[in-house]
Amino acid sequence: MRYSQTIAGTTHEFDGLVELMAKATPRRSGDELAGCAADSDAERAAAAWQLADVPLSRFLDEPLVPYESDEVTRLIVDTHDRTAFTEIAHLTVGGFRDWLLEIASRSDAGERLARVGAGLTPEMVAAASKIMRNQDLILVAAAARVTSAFRTTIGLPGRIATRLQPNHPTDDPRGIAAATLDGLLMGCGDAVIGINPASDSPRATADLLHMLDDIRQRFEIPMQSCVLSHVTTTVDLIERGVPVDLVFQSIAGTEGANKGFGVTLDILREADEAGRSLGRGTVGDNVMYLETGQGSALSAGAHLGTGGKPVDQQTLETRAYAVARLLRPLLINTVVGFIGPEYLYDGKQIIRAGLEDHFCGKLLGLPMGVDVCYTNHAEADQDDMDTLLTLLGVAGAAFVIAVPGADDVMLGYQSLSFHDALYVREALGLRPAPEFESWLARLGMADGGGRILPVDPGESPLLPLAAGR
Known part of the structure; x- marks a missing residue:
């Protein structure tokens, strides 16, 4: 699937989730070495904007690494808890970010985050992190409870x-x-x-x-x-x-x-x-x-x-x-x-x-x-x-x-x-x-x-x- 986003009169095209996720990532030398990083801050912003509108369910239908050739992908797909996913299945990546920040402010945040955890795939979580500020990452992580x-x-x-x-x-x-x-x-x-x-x-x-x-x-x-x-x-x-x-x-x-x-x-x-x-x-x-x-x-x-x-x-x-x-x-x-x-x-x-x-x-x-x-x-x-x-x-x-x-x-x-x-x-x-x-x-x-x-x-x-x- 192709994705596109127009900013300041320029339309940026992204060929599939793999490219969209890479272009939306905050700048780092490894992605530049791999040749998948955004070419400019404008392209990075366009990718992040578009990624925020992607439904979380899309990650279940469009694997970033093929199921047939990768046992980690098979593990992710085969162990995904669709019942736990139900609570957030209607959300986009941007909506999921907002949900996380809202839940993090509650007294039962630890329980809520643990309950949906089995319904999250790594790709969903990675996508949300790409559009979060450092303070967002800190706030939500502090609310999570894992022992x-x-x-x-x-x-x-x-x-x-x-x-x-x-x-x-x-x-x-x-x-x-x-x-x-x-x-x-x-x-x-x-x-x-x-x-x-x-x-x-x-x-x-x-x-x-x-x-x-x-x-x-x-x-x-x-x-x-x-x-x-x-x-x-x-x-x-x-x-x-x-x-x-x-x-x-x-x-x-x-x-x-x-x-x-x-x-x-x-x-x-x-x-x-x-x-x-x-x-x-x-x-x-x-x-x-x-x-x-x-x-x-x-x-x-x-x-x-x-x-x-x-x-x-x-x-x-x-x-x-x-x-x-x-x-x-x-x-x-x-x-x-x-x-x-x-x-x-x-x-x-x-x-x-x-x-x-x-x-x-x-x-x-x-x-x-x-x-x-x-x-x-x-x-x-x-x-x-x-x-x-x-x-x-x-x-x-x-x-x-x-x-x-x-x-x-x-x-x-x-x-x-x-x-x-x-x-x-x-x-x-x-x-x-x-x-x-x-x-x-x-x-x-x-x-x-x-x-x-x-x-x-x-x-x-x-x-x-x-x-x-």
């Missing part, structure tokens, strides 16, 4: 959790232990202590998992650990009796991009079942940890949709959330600035993408977090990350990632520091996950309000970690 649990509860109102990321370029246990101690003393680690291993060696992964599980048991920490090896490596370790808490995998929004990661939906389902079979959770049984990022499908050359046209990177990112929703994860985060300036050029684009991803993930029922980050060759700096972190705290992000000094020495990119997590909790009155907060208070590391207390490391009960013992 998950394993040994801590993630996503509760008034709380923000952290992934403690103690990466080391050689997986040195002493370096990892030192970074872990640093983070725990600053109240980080309630989402997960998650290590990106320097290699995908099963033996190295097993050694790190045993180390983290030993730390958990010795200090009686209500936490979950994860070594971010490939999902098949982790499943093999589960079968060998290694103490696995969370099963990690990067995912994307097309079948081809997921194949580039070495996974299919069946492999992911089996991994989820394997993790749940261990029964290691204490307050819940969500066991998957998933990561996504705008631009992953394009970087894999798996970004083409109906008619061979490139699908914009933000829509493909949102389609990855359909895969995540299938797996009911404990944690999912977009690594928003990690892939590089080829996809998100500067701080402005990274901030916008982070808010979009968070909004879309929460609306689709996910405990959405964000790695607030950038690479050193992007036109961004830590002030941009301060801004995005603050906005995400207001928007109710489930968790963020923190590394020593905000500088990941293994992956070579800039994220948040443990101090940044303290900042956002203090500035916005947010607290750690309740189980973790109780542990901090029991050790004298937090007060009754969840605020982290200054502790002399030499007097800390965690001191053995500093010596690698």
Whole structure:
């Protein structure tokens, strides 16, 4: 179907939803690289205007990625809840935006948004986000309520959790232990202590998992650990009796991009079942940890949709959330600035993408977090990350990632520091996950309000970690 919109005497034509969605997207370098971005601000405005008039039901009839050739599309279509969709089926994209903003102001907003969530496809949610201002994305996301649990509860109102990321370029246990101690003393680690291993060696992964599980048991920490090896490596370790808490995998929004990661939906389902079979959770049984990022499908050359046209990177990112929703994860985060300036050029684009991803993930029922980050060759700096972190705290992000000094020495990119997590909790009155907060208070590391207390490391009960013992 062709779409057209006239602005100031100029008529702009768009050949199908794929092109209309791409042209309506706020400017970003990845879409320009793919050749699908609007050629001018006027064309972008015309596309957004036209997109606002598209009925939500059109997305059920005009798939952006063909059903026959893509298992993610088949998942989206085959699991769509038409009963839940009934409440909003009469709306256009613009009408849906207005409905979301009206619902967000109500006391029962969380329940209403959750009720329609199963009736939303990723493409509907992505379309609405394209015509929303940043404040709209924040307001609606803050009203949405999504929780998950394993040994801590993630996503509760008034709380923000952290992934403690103690990466080391050689997986040195002493370096990892030192970074872990640093983070725990600053109240980080309630989402997960998650290590990106320097290699995908099963033996190295097993050694790190045993180390983290030993730390958990010795200090009686209500936490979950994860070594971010490939999902098949982790499943093999589960079968060998290694103490696995969370099963990690990067995912994307097309079948081809997921194949580039070495996974299919069946492999992911089996991994989820394997993790749940261990029964290691204490307050819940969500066991998957998933990561996504705008631009992953394009970087894999798996970004083409109906008619061979490139699908914009933000829509493909949102389609990855359909895969995540299938797996009911404990944690999912977009690594928003990690892939590089080829996809998100500067701080402005990274901030916008982070808010979009968070909004879309929460609306689709996910405990959405964000790695607030950038690479050193992007036109961004830590002030941009301060801004995005603050906005995400207001928007109710489930968790963020923190590394020593905000500088990941293994992956070579800039994220948040443990101090940044303290900042956002203090500035916005947010607290750690309740189980973790109780542990901090029991050790004298937090007060009754969840605020982290200054502790002399030499007097800390965690001191053995500093010596690698």
